[in-house]
Structure formats: C-alpha cells, structure tokens
Amino acid sequence: MAKEITNRNDDYSQWYLDIVRKANLAENSAVRGCMVIKPYGFGIWEKMQAQLDKMFKETGHTNAYFPLFIPKSFLSKEAEHVEGFAKECAVVTHHRLMNDPNGKGVVVDPTAKLEEELIVRPTSETIIWNTYKDWIKSYRDLPLLINQWANVVRWELRTRPFIRTAEFLWQEGHTAHATSAEAVEETKMILNLYAKFAEEYMAMPVIKGVKTANERFAGAIDTYTIEALMQDGKALQAGTSHFLGQNFAKAFDVKYQNENQKEEYVWATSWGVSTRLMGGLIMTHSDDEGLVVPPKLAPLQVVIVPIPKTDAVIDEAAEKIIKALKSKGISVKYDTDNKKRPGFKFGEYEMRGIPVRLGIGKRDLEKNQVEVARRDLKSKESVSMDGIENHIENLLEEIQKSIFNKALAFRDERITSVDSMDDFKNVLETKGGFVSAHWDGTTETEVKIKELTKATIRCIPIDNKLEDGVCILTGKPSKQRVLFAKAY
Amino acid sequence: MAKEITNRNDDYSQWYLDIVRKANLAENSAVRGCMVIKPYGFGIWEKMQAQLDKMFKETGHTNAYFPLFIPKSFLSKEAEHVEGFAKECAVVTHHRLMNDPNGKGVVVDPTAKLEEELIVRPTSETIIWNTYKDWIKSYRDLPLLINQWANVVRWELRTRPFIRTAEFLWQEGHTAHATSAEAVEETKMILNLYAKFAEEYMAMPVIKGVKTANERFAGAIDTYTIEALMQDGKALQAGTSHFLGQNFAKAFDVKYQNENQKEEYVWATSWGVSTRLMGGLIMTHSDDEGLVVPPKLAPLQVVIVPIPKTDAVIDEAAEKIIKALKSKGISVKYDTDNKKRPGFKFGEYEMRGIPVRLGIGKRDLEKNQVEVARRDLKSKESVSMDGIENHIENLLEEIQKSIFNKALAFRDERITSVDSMDDFKNVLETKGGFVSAHWDGTTETEVKIKELTKATIRCIPIDNKLEDGVCILTGKPSKQRVLFAKAY
Numbered sequence: 001m002a003k004e005i006t007n008r009n010d011d012y013s014q015w016y017l018d019i020v021r022k023a024n025l026a027e028n029s030a031v032r033g034c035m036v037i038k039p040y041g042f043g044i045w046e047k048m049q050a051q052l053d054k055m056f057k058e059t060g061h062t063n064a065y066f067p068l069f070i071p072k073s074f075l076s077k078e079a080e081h082v083e084g085f086a087k088e089c090a091v092v093t094h095h096r097l098m099n100d101p102n103g104k105g106v107v108v109d110p111t112a113k114l115e116e117e118l119i120v121r122p123t124s125e126t127i128i129w130n131t132y133k134d135w136i137k138s139y140r141d142l143p144l145l146i147n148q149w150a151n152v153v154r155w156e157l158r159t160r161p162f163i164r165t166a167e168f169l170w171q172e173g174h175t176a177h178a179t180s181a182e183a184v185e186e187t188k189m190i191l192n193l194y195a196k197f198a199e200e201y202m203a204m205p206v207i208k209g210v211k212t213a214n215e216r217f218a219g220a221i222d223t224y225t226i227e228a229l230m231q232d233g234k235a236l237q238a239g240t241s242h243f244l245g246q247n248f249a250k251a252f253d254v255k256y257q258n259e260n261q262k263e264e265y266v267w268a269t270s271w272g273v274s275t276r277l278m279g280g281l282i283m284t285h286s287d288d289e290g291l292v293v294p295p296k297l298a299p300l301q302v303v304i305v306p307i308p309k310t311d312a313v314i315d316e317a318a319e320k321i322i323k324a325l326k327s328k329g330i331s332v333k334y335d336t337d338n339k340k341r342p343g344f345k346f347g348e349y350e351m352r353g354i355p356v357r358l359g360i361g362k363r364d365l366e367k368n369q370v371e372v373a374r375r376d377l378k379s380k381e382s383v384s385m386d387g388i389e390n391h392i393e394n395l396l397e398e399i400q401k402s403i404f405n406k407a408l409a410f411r412d413e414r415i416t417s418v419d420s421m422d423d424f425k426n427v428l429e430t431k432g433g434f435v436s437a438h439w440d441g442t443t444e445t446e447v448k449i450k451e452l453t454k455a456t457i458r459c460i461p462i463d464n465k466l467e468d469g470v471c472i473l474t475g476k477p478s479k480q481r482v483l484f485a486k487a488y
Numbered sequence: 489m490a491k492e493i494t495n496r497n498d499d500y501s502q503w504y505l506d507i508v509r510k511a512n513l514a515e516n517s518a519v520r521g522c523m524v525i526k527p528y529g530f531g532i533w534e535k536m537q538a539q540l541d542k543m544f545k546e547t548g549h550t551n552a553y554f555p556l557f558i559p560k561s562f563l564s565k566e567a568e569h570v571e572g573f574a575k576e577c578a579v580v581t582h583h584r585l586m587n588d589p590n591g592k593g594v595v596v597d598p599t600a601k602l603e604e605e606l607i608v609r610p611t612s613e614t615i616i617w618n619t620y621k622d623w624i625k626s627y628r629d630l631p632l633l634i635n636q637w638a639n640v641v642r643w644e645l646r647t648r649p650f651i652r653t654a655e656f657l658w659q660e661g662h663t664a665h666a667t668s669a670e671a672v673e674e675t676k677m678i679l680n681l682y683a684k685f686a687e688e689y690m691a692m693p694v695i696k697g698v699k700t701a702n703e704r705f706a707g708a709i710d711t712y713t714i715e716a717l718m719q720d721g722k723a724l725q726a727g728t729s730h731f732l733g734q735n736f737a738k739a740f741d742v743k744y745q746n747e748n749q750k751e752e753y754v755w756a757t758s759w760g761v762s763t764r765l766m767g768g769l770i771m772t773h774s775d776d777e778g779l780v781v782p783p784k785l786a787p788l789q790v791v792i793v794p795i796p797k798t799d800a801v802i803d804e805a806a807e808k809i810i811k812a813l814k815s816k817g818i819s820v821k822y823d824t825d826n827k828k829r830p831g832f833k834f835g836e837y838e839m840r841g842i843p844v845r846l847g848i849g850k851r852d853l854e855k856n857q858v859e860v861a862r863r864d865l866k867s868k869e870s871v872s873m874d875g876i877e878n879h880i881e882n883l884l885e886e887i888q889k890s891i892f893n894k895a896l897a898f899r900d901e902r903i904t905s906v907d908s909m910d911d912f913k914n915v916l917e918t919k920g921g922f923v924s925a926h927w928d929g930t931t932e933t934e935v936k937i938k939e940l941t942k943a944t945i946r947c948i949p950i951d952n953k954l955e956d957g958v959c960i961l962t963g964k965p966s967k968q969r970v971l972f973a974k975a976y
Contacts, residue, residue, distance in 0.1 A: 029619065030562070031606065034555035036619055039634060042552045064530045067522035068608070068639055068655050069578075072585070074518070076593035086585035086594050090557075092608065093581045093596065095643040097560070097574035105564035106574050108581065108605055117596055118519065120556070120580065120608070131517065131524055146527060151556055151639065155583040167556050 005351075007288050012232040017161070019282055023291040023352050026161045026278075033159040033166030037275070040352065043299030045169070045278060049149065051201050051297075052171060052273065055193050061145040061173060066127050068151075069118035074126040077251040081125065084218020088155040090120040090166075120153040125219060125244070125270055128174045129252040136176055136266055138257045143186070144176040152274075162279035163236075163488050170274030176266045178256065180245070183267035184222075187243040190271045191224040191462075194239040202277065203294040203404035204228050204284045205411050206238055207434070207483065209459025214443045217270075221245035227458045227483070229411040230283040233432020235458045235485035238280050241271035279488070284407050285376070291353030292376055294403060295396040302332040302392060303354045305345050307361035307371075309338040314360050317370070317385065321358065324389035330396065350375060355399050356392060376403050417481065421452075421472050424484070428455055434485045438478035440471035449473055455484040493839075495776050500720040505649070507770055511779040511840050514649045514766075521647040521654030525763070528840065531787030533657070533766060537637065539689050539785075540659065540761065543681050549633040549661060554615050556639075557606035562614040565739040569613065572706020576643040578608040578654075608641040613707060613732070613758055616662045617740040624664055624754055626745045631674070632664040640762075650767035651724075651976050658762030664754045666744065668733070671755035672710075675731040678759045679712040679950075682727040690765065691782040691892035692716050692772045693899050694726060695922070695971065697947025702931045705758075709733035715946045715971070717899040718771040721920020723946045723973035726768050729759035767976070772895050773864070779841030780864055782891060783884040790820040790880060791842045793833050795849035795859075797826040802848050805858070805873065809846065812877035818884065838863060843887050844880060864891050905969065909940075909960050912972070916941055922973045926966035928959035937961055943972040 005022060006014040020026050025041030028034075037045065053063070069092065075082045096112030121127065128146075136144060153167050162168075173190060177183040191208055198206045206226035216223040220242035228236045249255070249265040256266055285292035295301055302325060306314045318334045325332045335345055342359065349357055359371035364382065372391070373380045376399050383391050414433025418424045427435050435455065439445060449472075450456050460482045469478045493510060494502040508514050513529030516522075525533065541551070557580060563570045584600035609615065616634075624632060641655050650656075661678065665671040679696055686694045694714035704711040708730035716724045737743070737753040746752055773780035783789055790813060794802045806822045813820045823833055830847065837845055847859035852870065860879070861868045864887050871879050902921025906912045915923050927933060927945065937960075938944050948970045957966045 027619075027622075029555045030559055030615065031555045031557045034557060036555065037553040039550035039552045043550065046551065062527040062531065063534060064527045065525040065657065067517045067519045067524065068641065069519045069522060071518055073593060075585070082585075082594055086587075089583070089585060090580045090606070091582040091585065091596055092578045094579040095577070097563070097570075097577060097579065097607070099574075105561060106570055108560075108579055118578070119585075127518065131515075134515075153556065169553065 005288060005290060008231065015288070016279075016283060019286050019291055020161045025282070025291070028161070031166075033156055035161050035165050035167075037169075040299065041278065044281070044293060044297055045275060047297040047299060048201070048277060049171075052197055053149075055197060056147050056171075056173065059189065059193065061147045061175075063148065064146050065148060065150070066124050066131065068121055070121050070124070070127045072117045072119055074130060075119060077126060078219045078247055080247075081219035081251075085122045085154070089122050090153045090155060092118040092120065121150070122152055122154045123270075123272075124148065124150070124152075124172055125174065125248050126252070129248040129254060129268070132174075132176055132266070133252055133254045136254055136256050139178050139259055142176055142178045142256060142266065143182060145173075145186075146175065147171055147173045160279070160488075162275050162282070164276070168275045170272050172270060172272045175269045176249075176254070177269070178258065178264075178267070180267050183245075183269050184243050187222070187224055187241045187269045187271070190241040190269070191226065194226050194241065194271075194273060198226055198228065198238055198277075198280075199404065201294065201296045202281050202284070203296075203400055203407060204238070204280055205404065205408040207459065207461055209461040209464075209483065211240075211459060212443070212446060212457045212482070214446050215457065217242045219244060219247050221247070224462075225459050227434075227485075228280050228284065229414060229433055229485070230280070230488070231410070232283075233414060233486070235434065235487040236276075236280050236283070237458070237487065238277060239271070239273040242269060244268035244270060285403050286353065289347075289378070290351035292403065293353040293355060295355045295400045298353070298355050299331065300333055300354055301330050301396060302356045302358060303349050304332065304334045304358045304360060305342050305349075306334075306336070307342050307359050307364075310336050311362070313362060313365060317360050317365055320385070321360075321370070321388055325392060328389050328393050330389070330392060346373075350378075356395060374399055376406075415483070419469070419472065424455075424472055425453055428453055428486065432486070434458065434483045436481045436483055437472045438469035438480075439482050440474050440476035440478055445471060445473050449484070454486050456487055458483045458485050458487060493776060493778060496719065503776070504767075504771060507774050507779055508649045513770070513779070516649070519654075521644055523649050523653050525657075528787065529766065532769070532781060532785055533763060535785040535787060536689070536765060537659075540685055541637075543685060544635050544659075544661070547677065547681065549635045549663075551636065552634050553636060553638070554612050554619065556609055558609050558612070558615045560605045560607055562618060563607060565614060566707045566735055568735075569707035569739075573610045573642070577610050578641045578643060580606040580608065609638070610640055610642045611758075611760070612636065612638070612640075612660055613662065613736050614740070617736040617742060617756070620662075620664055620754070621740050621742045624742055624744050627666050627747055630664055630666045630744060630754070631670060633661075633674075634663065635659055635661045648767070648976075650763050650770070652764070656763045658760050660758060660760040663757045664737075664742070665757070666746065666752075666755070668755050671733075671757050672731050675710070675712055675729045675757045675759070678729040678757070679714065682714050682729065682759075682761060686714055686716065686726055686765075686768075687892065689782065689784045690769050690772070691784075691888055691895060692726070692768055693892065693896040695947065695949055697949040697952075697971065699728075699947060700931070700934060700945045700970070702934050703945060705730045707732060707735050709735070712950075713947050715922075715973075716768050716772065717902060717921055717973070718768070718976070719898070720771075721902060721974070723922065723975040724764075724768050724771070725946070725975065726765060727759070727761040730757060732756035732758060773891050774841065777866070778839035780891065781841040781843060783843045783888045786841070786843050787819065788821055788842055789818050789884060790844045790846060791837050792820065792822045792846045792848060793830050793837075794822075794824070795830050795847050795852075798824050799850070801850060801853060805848050805853055809848075809858070809873070809876060813880060816877050816881050818877070818880060834861075838866075844883060862887055864894075903971070907957070907960065912943075912960055913941055916943055916974065920974070922946065922971045924969045924971055925960045926957035926968075927970050928962050928964035928966055933959060933961050937972070941974075943974050946971045946973050946975060
C-alpha cells in the first residue's frame, strides 16, 4: 500500500518529503521557504501546543503577545545577538503600494518609505526586553514568567518542511529574575519540561545537555538543549533553553530595586520549541508505509473500517464501539465511504499514521469479534466486542510506550565511544548517530572537526561523567567526553 | 477606588485608554500602531479563542496555517481586493542587514533586494486561493472548510488599542463550495455563530445585517456583519462574514469537476473576528471603577480576600471554598498578600473586573458566613458557607445574564426611527446610537450623509421589515429602513 513513498534506505531525504506530502502534513507555498501547514499536520501541532501550553501554565507562566516587528535599531543593542540574526531577516521598508504608472499591477510607493526599517521578528528578546524595562521596577515585579506563541521569520537559504523554514511557528518563553541562581534554575526546569514533553508525548527520546560556546544562542551565557536522533543517524536539536545572564537587561537598561533598595540588573532566560518538532516526530517513528503518530498526539486515534462496506449490522456495532470509545475520551472515526475498498482505506490510514484501525465484518461479528490492527507494528488480532474500549485504551498506551522504547533502543545503539579520529570518522560514515569523544574544549578544534567530518558537538550531556582523556584531534588533555553528530 | 480612571462622561476616549492601561490589558509598543497584549488581556483573548475554536470545529471546520507573506503580484489578481488593501500594507523588500560601513549599527544590505516584494498579509484570501487551486479538483474535495488563527497587518494611520491597530490577531475562515447556495448558507451560518458568541459569551448584544455595497469587504459579493453599540452611542463592527461568489476562484483559476464531469468555478466565503472584540467587550460593560468581564470569559472568576489578613481560621475557610469552587470548574484565587490592605485589593480587583469577590473575616465566619460582592452591581451580601459553591455558580450565571440584559436595554433604547434629516442629525448629536431611516439605496446618498453627519450605514438588518418610505436626504422612494450610526 506504500503508494509513491520512497524507501527510507534508498533516499532518506526524499522519504521524508514524501511522508510530509502524502500524509497531508504540509506543502511548499508560493513564497520561497515558507510552507503551508495542512489541516492534518496542523491538527498534530495543535495537540502539541495544547500539551505544552498546559505544562507552561502549570509551572507558573502566562501567555502574552508582542509585536511582529522589531525596529532595526533594537537588534543592534546586544552585540552578539545582531551578529547572529542580521544576515537572515526579512526587512520591511515601506508601508504602501500604488498603481504602477506603467499600468502593470501595483508597485511600492516610494513616498511611503519608513523612517526606520522594521525587522520581522526572528526571535523577540529585543522587543520584549524593551517592554520589560517599563514592567520591572522592584523585586516585587519578579520573577516575570511570560510565554508567547508566535510566528517568526529567519531567511534560511536551504529549507526543508518543518525542519527549517523561513517562517515557522513556535513558542518563546522570556523570563526575568532577581538572581542568577533563579534564572539558571528556570532554564533547567524548562529543559526538563521539554525533555518530558518529547519523551512522554512525542515518544521521542532526547539527550539533555549544554551547548558549547560555538553553538550557543546569540546573546546567551549558556544554551541548554534537547537532542534527538533521527532514523538516518543524524541528530536533531529539538528545543533550547537559554540562560541569558544580564546581557539583555544591560542592553535595554532593565534594573530592579532589591529588598535593600539597591538597583540591580535583572537576570534573564529565554526558551523555545517550534514546528521543527513536527519534523522530529515524523522522522522518529515513521516507516516505509507512511507516518506513525504517537497516540497521545494523534488528532484521530482510532478509525473503524466496515468490511467490505456499511451495513445495518456493521453500523450498529460501529456505533456501539464509537460510544464506548468516546466515553473513554478516545477520538474515533467511522469511515462510511462505500466508494473506496477496505484495502485502499487501510493504505490511506497507514499513510496518515492513525494508531489503531478496527475492521468490522459480518463474519467476525457473528463471533462477537472485531479485527484490531496497530499501525506501529502492522500486526492484527481478533478482539471480543465485550469491553473493547478497555482493550483499545490499553493498546493505545502500549503503542505509546512501545514506539518510545523502539526509538530509545535505536538511539542507545547509536551512541558510540571512540578514542581516535579514525574511529570517529569511521563510526560517522558507517553507523552514524552520536559519537562520544574527548575534545580539548576549544572552538578552534570544534570547527576543525566540523570541517573534516561535518559533525558538530551536539552537547555536553547534563551530569556528564568526568574522566581523563585526550582530544581526538589535538591530543591535548580533556576532562570529559562530549557528544558529536551530524545534524539537521 | 477609581484611581486615575477618567470618568466616562468627561472623556469617553480617555476612559477607554485608562481602562486598557490600568486593568493591564494592553499597551502601546515601540513600533508605531502595534500593541503589546499583556498577560491579563491575553488571558481574556485566550478564553475567546478557545470558545470560538470549539464552535468552528463543531461546525465542521479545521485549522491550518498559511504563509505570513503574500507575493505582491497576488494582491493584484482580484481588482477590488488590491484597491482595498494596497494603500495600507507593510512591504518586505530585503532579506538581509549588514554592518553600517560608517560603523553605526546595521543597515539594509542593498545586495539583498527581493526580486518580488512580499506583503505582510492584511488578510489571506489571495495566498489561500492560490493554494486551493491545487487542493480542489473534484466535487469530492468540496466543501473545504478551513480556519486560520493568525496575525495580520494593516498600516492604519489612526490607531487605538484593540479597536484599530497596525498588527492584530484574528481568525480568518476561508471556505470553498460547489454551489452558490451552499456558500451563502455557510456565510449566514457563521454570521449566526458570531452573533451567538457575542451575545452568549461576551454578553454583548449585536444586530445582524448586510452591509451596503459601499461598506463591503474588498472582493466580496455580500458582506454580513454583527454590529454592537458602545456606551458612547457609537457602533462597533464586531465581526464580518463574506460571500465572495466566484471572484477569487476566477482570479486564481480554481475549478472543480462536478458530478457530471463538467468544470465549474468554485464558490467562496471568508469570515473573521479579531482582537477588536476585546475593545467591544471593554466598552460594552465597563464602568468608572474599571473593567467588567463577563463570567464566561473571565480568566479569574472569583477572588477571595482575607479580612483584614491571612490567619489559620480564615485560611481554612478559604481552602474549603476553593476546593468546592474548583469542583464546579470555577476559577478562583486566594489573595494572601498581607502587605496590601483589603480596601486596596478591592480596588485592584474591581479595576480588573473579577466578577465575584469573597471577603472572609473572622466575625462573619463565626456566623458561618462570608461576604459576597458582585463586580457588575457593586452590591454585597452575606452568604452562608454551606453550599456556597452552588450560590456562586448561580451568581456567575446571573451576572452573565444581567450584564447582557443591561447592555441590551441600553442598546434597544438607542435605536431611533427618524423620517427627516433634521431629526436624523438631532438624534445623532444628542442621543447617539442607531438611527433607523429610509435611504434611496445609492452609494452617492450614503456618502453624502456621511459627509454631513459622520454617520455610516452600519447594516441592513437581516429579516428587515419592508415598508414604503422616502429617503431622508433625497426624498426618493425607499422600500425599507436601514441602520445608521457613527462608528469606530
């Protein structure tokens, strides 16, 4: 049934694009680098959003909304920040069109030039910290724990749906604290929240770690990351949480009066995950038949297909099952389209990754049974109609665990310790995945290794074991291994 | 307790700005015409969004996401559409900044000019219909019922928080149908959905009607509207639903094959409500003490204030009430800040429009009572602790109904029928509100009346009674009255 899906082993990149297209997740738009997120893909994103939003609120954050545009001068206020974003941003220069004097459609009205250009936000630290200046006066105003769901634009040259697009959807948390310790604690709390979400909801195992100076967010003191492993052995940075120190507070002059009436600069964090998570979800679980969606994030968890078509007896059984499943909070659809054969429908629902499929035929019903197929293993079993809602409820939980464990085993098999450049290159080329190696701690060496192998340091894992060793490239002493990988 | 709030009768416009600021709803940003929606304001908007989203889904719509940018050439494809939006749009012309050769921050990199300028979407008909071209091939693909939650930009010269801002948040539905009748039905169904939301959730009475040709959406055949009345006697267009005919299908060549294998152009609708609704909510219910929020949309429905401060006995009573209220799904906060006096807290919560306030003091507790104050009437009563959750639940419903009825009475008193220009002007200047008058049906007369009085035709009410009359301006024959008003 794998219509027009490229085999993963033949061309992984094309396989991914095929899934995105054939499972109706997204498509390229008429605007370079921007995608259209189609209803089914957006349905999965909405499930992610709802869960993340719940977790943010449970940890004391509230949502707000800041402007899409950032005055050009704001970007320059934090030196590293502008360096990181100036080269890939969309710039608004005019605020009006006019009829083309030559009669061809509309042209930019030259008299409507803005005094100061506006940047479409690539991230919102600058506009938000400019606002926080007025919101924070005293220690009583802290901590300030705000999140924003928004679209952002980074003018990427090479794009790929969900993974890297010029416009993407994300959430960005921006918090302000009285002390460095509190801000660091927030940064780590969010890192753990992201990891929990990735593992428990997306069923995507992640490694928590710290970025090297070279891979840090532009303007951060420390960037924490969750790193996932895709089926082609490449890593995906799935979420980041930044400790910003007082960099933005100083750039935007945000001070508070402490309990002793002394003025101090505020400490900051920022953190975000984006529609890139959709790419991670797709590449972690899907197979050559199509998408596999974790039950907890599936807009549709169960589909019922009449065999071979609708019929009063089958309809009655279906209605009974639907009622029972809905009482459990399980989403279900009964496909009553008799113009399509069951086999065709099976293929369609496999492509879309619906976790559980029920086939109801008269012969099974005579035995008080239905056929239950699970998407992840493509296995089938006959199940009694009695208490089927409990069976399905357990099955959905079992699938959620099973696909996580499968991905975890896949990932764990692909963390390889090496002690020489030759082994490093060899593992990267043959096995892929994360390579754990000693590194001398300099950006120079890190960049050289990237030039030689395309691998980057994904992170220094949290709670890393200290051990003496020598850098695989320079032979200089090292106190701990770090994780390298080729990455998206 | 009305700190720094201007009296409505002294300066209505300033009163509105005061409420927006003092109730922590929104503030102006560093970007001209763009606002920051603050956490409390955004909390109310999230409640609105959640309810509307539920209603859209219950009526068969799904969400999707389309690009922020629209190629300039797309705007020109529908002649009236470009005319309506070209004069107030943000234009992206470049995709990179560079260091200023003179060393002053960053400047636009002239080598990074876009081949075709991109418009920040003022509305998405063009980019969406360009996409629908690929999605719609056959009658089996119809109807296509899609909604998008998004930010849009219209470069307005005169802005006011929520009511008119350069960037605003909204939802835009874009549906495609096989027949004109189906599309008209969708347009009207959404109009009714909007009216239901406005009246049942926002407690804001609205008049449903059709716009005149002069007031139609740029590119529509018919624009339906819900019109509310603010406390200063000015009307607010609160939501619109457009029947677009085949205009966009023709502009973007979107055809489908009908059941007889014949190609036909698709029929369209689009419809939207925006953060402007926040302005409507504020101006419908609030008073000189601050905001009044309808219980169904209040992020916080009940606040408990200890009198005069926390204490083991009071805490215990509060915990008991909180538990009982939460079991009813009622949101509640216990204000344990002993640095602030009760009176100060009362003022704060009145300013923010929390529907119900409970005061718990020891003397009341000895009588097994608490003090219950309702924000809308500023009335207080002593209520027994026993079954207080039922009392509050009923009270919240009562408040919801009561503020609607108050607004309805206010509105109904301000629909005045007049039969001469003198009366027309007189009513507008003294009483304000809607003026029901005969009009000869021409745009010319409509425009002239606006020039003379600043009043526009808000709508021709749905199910309007036909009656013979003469136009108040020209004396020409008219078959029905229409509703005029000054408007936001």
